[in-house]
């Protein structure tokens with residue numbers, strides 16, 4: 400929006416200047432003298448006329464050989480042009496000035512021209528934002544919205560510290576040159592979406608007080624060979640003109656993906672050219688230039704090694720999901736300027752938002768603020784944050800719950816009860832901070848918030864448990880409602896379970912018969928034979944786990960039903976309430 404407005408203003412100023420300029424020109428230009436047709440004929444005979452502008456209007460304009468202009472009546476007769484030409488007079492049928500003279504048509508011309516300019520600029524900006532236009536140049540503007548500093552970045556302290564050096568490099572490149580230090584030219588920030596990579600890059604520019612140029616890698620991948628490379632050169636030329644600066648390339652994997660070494664790995668010419676252009680531009684920096692290129696990607700391991708070599712993007716900084724303390728800091732930051740009621744405990748919110756990225760946390764506080772504003776009671780309360788939590792997790796709560804089929808509610812209750820109960824039984828170190836059957840517009844029936852303890856490494860057991868917990872929803876459905884009544888509600892669960900299992904077998908050497916090989920490495924070297932074995936192993940293990948979970952739930956069916964019943968009643972259970980239900984059941988069993 401911002402830059403669009405700016406463009407409009409620039410456009411308007413150009414038009415205004417052009418109109419003013421035109422009138423000044425009119426004012427100073429001597430009026431051509433009006434001569435009669437006879438005078439004109441005489442002048443022609445005496446070979447005084449150099450040029451005639453011919454069209455089919457009443458008057459025609461011409462130039463004498465001494466450069467002065469005249470106007471006379473246009474005879475509009477056939478053969479007139481030929482007569483003139485025979486006498487050595489130039490005839491111009493484009494009717495240059497006479498047309499432009501006409502201010503109306505002049506304005507139209509300018510309008511069209513301006514519109515064209517405007518069209519061009521919007522188009523290129525769209526491209527910079529991820530469009531797929533095919534114009535060879537790319538427009539980048541240093542972003543001039545509110546300056547971002549390190550104060551705007553919270554909860555990712557390590558990444559922030561690493562970036563502090565970079566600011567000093569940009570500010571004092573001479574200092575480092577004096578010591579013969581090679582400056583980092585390229586830095587890769589990698590980590591999950593929404594963790595603040597863009598924010599961090601912006602903050603570096605903000606702190607160093609230099610312009611920030613942002614593009615996306617996908618803008619450079621074009622259909623036509625050579626276009627992307629041209630754009631890279633454009634970008635760097637622009638950046639160099641401004642001296643010191645930060646160039647940010649989001650989604651750098653789009654142009655620097657590993658080349659496929661597998662069967663038929665011909666590669667992609669266009670992408671290679673673009674990548675080569677980027678590398679060439681980067682090695683073209685002088686060390687004291689103070690230009691730093693920051694690339695961002697979700698995965699470091701997919702990048703072409705050529706990109707990561709020394710002298711290129713040789714600094715790799717992880718920007719991970721924030722831990723509890725980090726989440727707390729981010730929540731505090733995004734509560735600035737928001738009136739929080741005294742019942743809000745941000746630390747508790749931080750505890751309940753495991754796996755939330757900075758972007759999600761920002762979103763959470765924003766949704767809470769919107770809810771509070773709708774209520775208009777002066778403060779954001781804990782209940783607003785709770786509601787916002789569901790909105791962020793699963794889209795808006797469905798307004799009209801009465802329309803939900805009773806059967807749906809029941810099956811959801813058992814599904815979620817299954818997840819919760821199996822967690823409590825096999826992985827008591829997890830906390831189950833919420834279980835709910837409140838449906839969402841995104842179609843998720845309900846969910847349970849399952850928080851594994853923060854650990855550096857995960858044991859095989861932990862991974863197996865997370866698979867079993869994921870399978871428990873479907874298992875509960877099957878036990879209670881029968882095999883024919885299981886629902887599609889488990890699709891996310893199965894996806895997650897499959898991912899974990901595949902990782903175990905393929906990457907971590909945890910499969911029973913698949914050995915310690917890393918199958919990703921095998922595949923990327925063109926060895927494909929193992930995949931049947933991996934698949935067989937995965938299926939076998941999954942079936943085994945599923946039977947195990949079913950057995951577990953059958954043995955604890957009484958508790959399962961109790962949890963489901965409590966869910967149907969209250970819709971949401973927190974950890975304490977869940978523990979309470981389970982305890983009651985155990986007591987009942989002992990006395991019975």
Ligand SMILES: Nc1ncnc2c1ncn2[C@@H]1O[C@H](COP(=O)(O)OP(=O)(O)OP(=O)(O)O)[C@@H](O)[C@H]1O
Pocket residue numbers: 551552553554555591592593594595596597598599649695697729732756757758759761
């Ligand atoms: N560490 C953080 N501290 C404060 N705010 C954050 C943080 N991380 C994310 N945010 C908020 O989320 C928004 C989006 O983050 P940003 O665009 O920087 O993420 P990203 O890692 O670049 O994501 P993507 O990989 O999707 O491009 C930021 O503008 C900010 O409001």
Ligand SMILES: [Zn+2]
Pocket residue numbers: 814818872873888889892
């Ligand atoms: Zn589930």
